[in-house]
Amino acid sequence: MMFGIGTAKTRLHVDAFVNLLGEDCNSMGLSHKGIAWYNGVWKQYTKPFRENEATTIGLLFNGVKGTLTYYKDGECLGVAFDGLNNIRENLYPIITSSAAKTEMTLLYTRRCFTSLQDRCRHVILQHIDSLSSIPSLPISHTTKEFLQENVTSVTSSTLQ
Numbered sequence: 001m002m003f004g005i006g007t008a009k010t011r012l013h014v015d016a017f018v019n020l021l022g023e024d025c026n027s028m029g030l031s032h033k034g035i036a037w038y039n040g041v042w043k044q045y046t047k048p049f050r051e052n053e054a055t056t057i058g059l060l061f062n063g064v065k066g067t068l069t070y071y072k073d074g075e076c077l078g079v080a081f082d083g084l085n086n087i088r089e090n091l092y093p094i095i096t097s098s099a100a101k102t103e104m105t106l107l108y109t110r111r112c113f114t115s116l117q118d119r120c121r122h123v124i125l126q127h128i129d130s131l132s133s134i135p136s137l138p139i140s141h142t143t144k145e146f147l148q149e150n151v152t153s154v155t156s157s158t159l160q
Contacts, residue, residue, distance in 0.1 A: 001031070001032045001095065001096065001097045001098075001099065001102055001104065002019060002020065002021040002022075002029040002030060002031045002032070002037075002094075002095070002096045002097075003021075003029060003030050003057050003059060003070070003094075003095050004021040004022065004027055004028050004029025004030060004037075004059070004068070004093075004094055005027065005028060005029075005059070005061055005068060005084075005091045005092060005093055005094060006021060006026050006027025006028070006029075006091065006092060006094050007026045007027065007087070007089040007090065007091060007092075008089065008090065008092070009026040009089070010026045010027040010092075010094060011023065011024075011026075012094070012096070016098075017098040017099075018098065019031055019035075019037050019042075019098075020096045020098075021037060021094060021096055022036070022037025022038045022039070022040070022041075022042070023037070023040055024039060024040060025038075025039045027094065028068065028080075028081045028084075029094070029096070030045060030046075030057075030070055030080060032048065032049045032051075033048045033049075034046040034047050034048045034049070036080045036081070038081060045070075045077065045080050046070070046072065046077050049072070055072065055073060056071075056072070056073050056074065056107070057070065057071065057072060058070065058071030058072075058074075059071075059093065061084070061091065061093075063084070063085060063091075063114065064085065064114055065082075065085065066082055066083050066084040066085025066086065067079045067081065067082045067084065068080055068081040068082075068084060093109070117146070121146060121147055124137075124147060125147065131148070134147050134148060
């Protein structure tokens, strides 16, 4: 299993047992063997996870600092990747598995806001019917542009 983040260009399927995350510059990930992968290069990051034993893995992506930190069973393992704020494409959380009979459960996700402006954009987008209604909102042109910036496909699909 691998846990990480990647762009929309990340390859998500292959008919082989390979480490998909980190195979190129479109993603980075941590394998169950404790190895961190990015751009085809690996580094030993932590001890391998025990096989056939439930393990809780957490990821903290800090878009402002450009870091990805991992947690294992509530313990911080430290920053695995940095410089991610230089990536200009949207990044998405990804979990992959190349093992038979692997089971995983998503416990929860959380989004933190980088500013009051970011939080306001989120609230406004939650209260409109579709992205096409943004031009008719009684707000400044600059604010309309801000609302449309960096709107992910997830937000778009929930509004359409």
